[in-house]
Amino acid sequence: MLQIALWKRMAIVALVLSGLALALPNAFYSRVEGHNDAVRAIETGGVTPELVAQRDAWPGWLPSGLVNLGLDLRGGAHLLAEVRVEDVYANRMDGMWPELRDALRDKRAQVGTIRRQDAPPGELRVRISRPEAMTTAVEAARALARPSVTLTGVGGSDIEVRSLGDTLIVQLSEAEKLATDDRTIQQSLEIVRRRVDEVGTREPTIQRQGADRILIQVPGIGSAEELKALIGTTARLTFNPVVSRTTNPDEAPGAGNVLLPDIEADGTYYILEKAAVVSGEDLTDAQPAFDQNGQPSVTFRFDPAGARKFGQYTVENVGQPFAIVLDDEVISAPVIREPILGGSGQITGNFTVEDSTQLAVLLRAGALPAEMIFLEERTIGPELGADSIAAGQVASIVAFVGVLVFMWASYGLFGLFANIALLINVGMIFGLLSAIGATLTLPGIAGIVLTIGMAVDANVLVFERIREELKSARGPARAIELGYQKALSAILDANITTFITAAILFMLGSGPVRGFAVTLGLGIITSVFTAIFVTRLMIVTWLDRRRPKTISL
Template sequence: MKKSFNTKLFFFFIATLFGVLLSIPSLFQTNGPKVVLGLDLQGGLNLLLGVKTQEAIKSRYTTLASEINYYSLDEQILIDSLKSKEDSISFSLLDSNEMQKIDDYLAKIPGLVVNKNNLDYTITLSETELINIENFAIEQAIGNIRNRLDQFGLSEPSVTKQGVDSILVQLPGIKTQEDEQRALELISKGGHLQMMAVDEARNARVNNMTAQEAESYGDVILPFVNDSTQKILLKAIPVLDGSMLTDARAAYDQNGQPIINFTLNSQGGKIFGDFSGKNVGNRMAVVLDGKVYSAPVIRERIGGGSGQISGGFSVQEASDIAIALRSGALPAPIVLLEKRSVGPSLGADSIKASLVALISGSILVIVFMVVYYGLAGVIANIALVVNILLIIAVMSLFGATLTLPGMAGIILSVGMAVDANVIINERIREGFRAGESFIKSLENGYANASRAIFDSNLTGLITAVLLYVYGTGAIKGFAITMAIGIIASVITAIVGTHGIFRALQNTILKSGNYSLWFGYKRKV
């Protein structure tokens, strides 16, 4: 009789090969994809950051003022004394015939409260909008910090919300003072780019002017990045800001000096082009985080929506600033509330304790399975080893981070995998006790056990998914390893061992020694 192709055994063989090949780099630290150790295992930096949400509100008012200024210029609406304050925007309309047009424009912007006194406008943000801005500032800060750290090259940094307005940042692998300082600077860098017009009429008096006098003209005094004693007088309302930036890359100028090339979106490109076209012969300053990097004279209309920032950067500085710009400006300043360094000795102790628990637990399970179920226990143990290799392989493939709770998840998944094999072997024994033949006991045993195993694993998988979706940090690590372990146990316990038994069924039938194979003395 011709044997049919053993699909389950073939599938198990492929899974074993996959597990072995992708586990080798992690187990023996060779080249290839590896499991990344988390902060609690390899050491690193633990930061608690605060967000100054009030600054995000102030920035929103500045952006609104810039938009109103551009709209009035584009539509040739005459306005005067446009000022952005910490809690409002004010301006005066010079032509009452334009009132309907400016009212319609302001009505389209959500969250504004507009107060009019004849032709004088005062604009504030509604309470709902203020709350939204504060919440969005925290969420955006989390996203931007995570993007920056990913581009910085750190493996699996954890950035999560802590409490109402704090952010918890965990950076595995930060061990040197240099790396720590660079990471801190990258996290705290505002990355707020602005293009601002120079007040050419009054700039000659900038060194003798107070901040209050500059404010009365609608200006602001800012220092140059390379020389804080050198200052320049700029129009307080920026021409455009970094919200219109789409890309930023470190590059080199014609003299081989590091610079940053940036690209604007279509709206920013149009504003940039229109302003430069109308201000040939004047200067426009490139301002980053409140410091002037350059203030070149506009020689001609600048089209294409791109420009560059120069300022005596080092290669690393240019790269880090480009990362900050590319990942998005922080909507509000970040304050370091707490810093804790986790030493590698703690990680080594944690790994040692976890490995002792994993290895000792696995040995006890392996011995029990062999003693109680005979050669069926050996087959179950083979599936158990493949199950662990599959977990490591999948985590390596996706560069997942292994934390201490994650190791607990692996230990739990080992127990679940053994539990599945116990159920299968007991169902086969039930068939023997009912007087069924070996083939029938085997097939019925797997059919009956599979339903129970599938149901229990499905509920476990749902739990793991929910833990990952709603959990944070360490809980996510536990959920990931648990979910991978559950899926691997289904593959190894139900598919793998069934394929092995089918391949060996003739040998088992010929031996007739069910005590050796299943630990059950059957009367023939």
């Protein structure tokens, strides 16, 4: 067992060199980070001399993965937001109105004329002129119901229909409300993540908290206000039919309609149908551009379903105006001169280049399904992160030096081998963290410090076993071989149980707890590898060259 085959030696050396090579970029953090940013900028925006110089500051053939610094180390913004899931109920009812209207019109001979009424949020109310035919109206509305799809399977109907005098009332069922709440939170999580990723921030923490809250932590961003400006904008784009234009802000729009201001003309308002022809959900792409007058604009493209709906509407409404609405403001209300069948268009307005770029980002990411209310916000400055890094460095250095001195004083030359393996161990931890793109936080640093203390545990077990074998008057080679054989089971038992604990922390924990679990788990893997293979390789190599008659620990 003491002899190590050549291929095994080469494999051990190759693994060590690979781990250290992956860790190398972290020693030149700013330079490599600039290189990575320049590479991404060149891919998306084109080549400039400044970007080329920044890219060439780090050789392209070397690894360029970095350990991402968490919010507590890098600084950044922290937000806790509450999603108003009730807003989605009203949107669902507004979207159902055209379908219900067509169904009741097919029954006009029985139910008479129909008219939508004002209703509480989340309800759709329709008055019919022949109350005696209410049963027919209820059946027509119930025919529009669909099964409610939840995490536990397909449940009952997604709507509840009842009558009150001459008024038909439709609302979401309780099962559908619960399913809608869950979908709304999941959709909000995904859209927030896409918006944050669009601006190139690193390793954000975006996760659900409780029933209707979202925690957002983004390292490296300037302030909480900047993050709110990016996330808090709903960016809901719709194309709505125009009913009329007015200068009276108090004019009643009527049931099924909405009064919205014109963003370009102060004092001008549009009465629009609530039900949109198409919305931002039908977009497949949005890019900043310039219009024919050289002014900033945003070009967009619909998916096939959106292009078909938009094309059909423009065919049927040539000569009529339609409104482009962004976040409850009319940014444009052009007249349809001819059918628009290409599935693409352009949004113009009083945009700056920054405005058009930001709007394109928001439209590509999609509209938030409901309003988000920010309950808690914090900005963590980079100087606090620098203090945290300095404190972590001090703790790591003290632990590191203490372990090195102890091992050298206790085991002499073999302690030196263990110390070299410990240095390699820490390097490989950072190499693995870089390879998987992990985020390092203060608890993560604590995990590394703990690993430093645990890393020599395996070597201590081996060396003590060797000492015992030497007392039995065995030769150095045989004592070392038996020391590794007899210590192996204890090493594996201790580290496997600790690794299981780290895995449980990772699966059940969140945020800082998971960061601690990641570094602890990786540290266990590298410490076992360096103790069983790297240290033994150094000892065997020394033994082959020196061939001592006796050894002293």
